[in-house]
Amino acid sequence: MTILLADPRVQAIPVCDNGDPLVPLSFAREVRVRTGLAVRLHEARDALPGGVDFRIVEGHRSAHDQQAIIDRYTDELRGHYPDADETALHKLSSRFVAPLAVAPHVAGAAVDLTLVDEDGVDLWMGTPIDATPEQSNGGCWFDAEVDRVARRNRTTLASALLSAGLVNYPTEWWHWSYGDRYWALSTAAKHALYGPAEAGVLA
Template sequence: MTILLADPVVRAVRVLDNGDPLVPLDFAPGVWVREGLARRLDVARALLPSGVDLRVVEGHRSASDQNAIIERYTAELRELHPSADAVELARLSSRFVAPLAVAPHVAGAAVDLTLVTASGVEVWMGTEVDATPEESGGACFFGAPVDEEARRNRTVLADALGAAGLVNYPTEWWHWSYGDRYWALLTGAGHAVYGPVEVPAWARS
């Protein structure tokens, strides 16, 4: 059974922030993540087969940006599920965007990424990055039935990132994290090591 980010068991995980700073990813312009995550992404890149690399689409996200995504997607869901109450809407929304209180991106602990060839062309993963469950017919779930090429590429991605210590959010094949509450829950860590953080003022555009 998939544990969603809206589940109270995720919120119950303690956070003892270890103070790792946000750092820019040297291979992904404009993307900031916690230093410990950046190191693990370097490890993952080294583990990938020759001829493929990671393309990180997004890392740290501000609280205001997170809220905007939540509000936009919840409005879409409200139209699709007019009889759903607030609890059910929050559950449905969390398949695609985390509640602010536990959001890995806001902690600088998550990346949205895919694989690219040596020439920079994205490989086929079964859906586009950030395809909602509705848009993709559920194919955005990591374990969804997809064609052989997409399954092979998802496995390559998962093998490298998993070996580097990251965990996947199962409703989004592209979302991987380290150090946040969801990571702590899945790995059995005693607590999360990253809580909400902001990009330094001098680095904001």
């Protein structure tokens, strides 16, 4: 059974922030992540087959931007699920955007990424990156039923990132993290390595 980011078990994970700074990725200078994640993304990149590379869409995100995404998506969900109460909407929302208290992006511990060919063209992954569960009819889940090409590309993505110690959030094939609470729960670590980070503070 998939554990969502809204699950109390995620928030119950203690955080012992190791102080790793936010740094720009050398191959995506506009994206900033914690040093530990940056090192592992380089390792994962080296594990990709020839002619394939990562395209990093997003890394660290401010708490303000995270809350804006939560609010926008929750409003969309009210249209899809008019009978859902706030508790149900909170859970539904967490399939696509993390609650602020546990958000991996806010900690600088996550990236949204996909694969590209040697010309920089996105490989087919079954859905566009950042497609919501409603937009993709559930195809955004990593293990969703997709065609052979998309499954092969998702497997290539996962193989490289798992080998470097990252974990996937199962409802989003593009979301991978290291050092956050979800990573700690998934790997049975005693605590998370990273809590919320502000770009001007941990830089």
